[in-house]
Amino acid sequence: MDSVEIIDKEYLEEVVALHQEKQIEELRSARNVIVHVGPRGGFRYLSYEYTSVDGISVHSSNGFKDKAEKLIEIFEQYGVNVEKRTEL
16 A cells, blocks of 8 residues: 545545644734835735744744645734734
8 A cells, every 4th residue: 555545525524624723812912013015015925934833933934825824823813913024
């Protein structure tokens, strides 16, 4: 057998939900959250750092505006300062 494919839809949904909960919980430790915008105020990307549940420092960025807006909402719920930085 070369590989195993999990086809139980309920199990996959449960695993994905647990993974998302873990990621959201890790964002409580976020720092250096910066929304990078262009000279006219257009969204470029979001960058941030956090500590994973394993104690590893993670540096991440996201260039998708919709996903970034959801992350910013989460940061604001946790009281994390979100800085806006204009780039040329």
